Amino acid sequence: MAKNYNLPDMQGHFGSYGGTFVAETLIAALEELRDQYEYYRNDVDFQQEYARELKFYVGRPSPIYHAKRWSELLGGAQILLKREDLNHTGAHKINNTIGQALLAKRMGKKRIIAETGAGQHGVASATVAARYGMECVVYMGSEDMKRQAPNVYRMKLLGATVVPVDSGSKTLKDALNEAMRDWVTNVEDTFYIIGTVAGPHPYPMMVRDFQAIIGRESILQMQEEYGCQPDTLIACVGGGSNAIGLFYPYIDNKNVSMIGVEAAGLGINSGKHAATLLTGKPGVLHGNRTYLVQDGDGQIVETHSISAGLDYPGVGPEHAWLKDIGRAQYVGITDDEAMEAFDMLCRHEGIIPALESSHALAYAAKIAPTLDKDKLLLINLSGRGDKDIDTVAKASGVVF
């Protein structure tokens, strides 16, 4: 575990990133959350219940699968997949929503709200709300609701109310704004479950802690199966929660390199991408200081990615820090490259990956052939692609 690395500080700072950049109206709620989380993260009962839920409800541990055929085809390093796609609801998002919902329950909050982009976090929130008997309202950009219609319906089946957000670019960032507005207004009975390692302190830390199960399991599983740790970890980065979940327990192990893959959309030079760490500048959005895709006037720019879950102009502040200190590298993968990797995994391994995760796969496919056969690449397969088949069909010119 991370022993030398002990960020964030008490105020939620990762170096100059992170913090609590919110209006006064939210401060009291954040202080309450910070104190309650501080208490329960060290509470044995809470941790045991969380572990039980992950085991019996989510189906953890998720296996590490050796994609042998694909590795052979690539002709270099071995591709190992951490199968978060096998979790209940089909992505890593549920690791976090369970943790936050259990906290909400202990704090006596009856209503949970969430923002969602791809709909995976919305589904995971609606799921836990049903599981624990809470009311659930999910904010979703109206643009994303079109792109991810099946997930909208899933949330409704689970009893959640999905509220379309029509402001700004009508995507994830605007859904987050709207959820914050709801929270300010209903702060007494409402718990806001943020879906990634963004937002004001303590969210980036708390979401990381809940997702760190991914990396902790990996350390044990690698030791057991392979007798060693991977050479490189690869994960896609939208807000950065699946990536930090895998990276965090490895931070002090300098033998393991870490690569975060951002969405390069139609290409970095096209201006239509969501490659925040690669092209952005530090600034303040959604309650923390981090890299942002913005114009020269400090306005947040509309991003583009074929995968709604990566289509976000910010990034978790801890990634900003890991980039600056050089502990992790960040790279970009285009829509087309991600689609190709999506196809490869479908055909050669019988796994339909999420388009978000396909970005990580595509980068692995890029570097694997350049590496020796005994090198191990551990890729976080953050979700399954059932939700994406409409998008993929459309991009391939197929009409149902």
Place this chain on the structure above:
Amino acid sequence: MSRIAATFKNLKQNNRKALIPFITAGDPDQAMTILLMHELVNVGADIIELGVPFSDPMADGPTIQRSYERALKHNISLENVLEIVAEFRKTDTETPVVLMGYANPIEAIGRQKFSVRAKECGVDGVLVVDYPPEECEEWLESLELNRMDAIFLLSPTTPERRIQQIAKRAKGFVYYVSLKGVTGSAHLDLNEVSNKLIDLRSHISIPIGVGFGIHDSVTAKAVSELADAVVVGSRIMKEIEESPREKILINISEFVGSLRTAIDK
């Protein structure tokens, strides 16, 4: 003495309360904003709060969000907002102007550089919604260096310990957000405001303005009896949104004038 402090001193001597209208800079356009500022002063505004458009105004309700979107459609930048203030200052050297906005446009220019430029253009105070006191030491230094007031928000949920913390840093006046929620929310609990103000006054020596939820003469008058200043925003922006361009000046003039009359009664 700063322009803001002088204004409040003057009001107090005359036993009057301040009226602080908020308008979004650049909605519907820069030229109209300058005309509006002068008109607001004509009909009795004591301080003008200028909203700096931002793409992601997390603490604002739909009315102000839409006004920011209209302004951003023609790319109003923070520099443009400062130009508006400079233009206003050519003929009005007395009315304090307070900028209200979000951190990122300021950070894009650079805090220090912004402060120098804002002072140059005649800005008197700045309220950055997402700079709470614990995150803005450097920012406060740059404001102080350039002799501008740091305006802070207080909310019904602000605990005593923080009120004291903010009281130490706040200059000009503090802005008490009279209800939970975003700008433009509907109801206003006068009893709660009254109780809270008693509490706030025991810690805060500078004037206290109250805003959020003030939408007509009756609410404006009621709040003016409790606070030192009445801040009205969303209701004005709604008027701008709904008025045809040629009617904006006259409609805003009438509305704000009616608030002044009610407060002075």
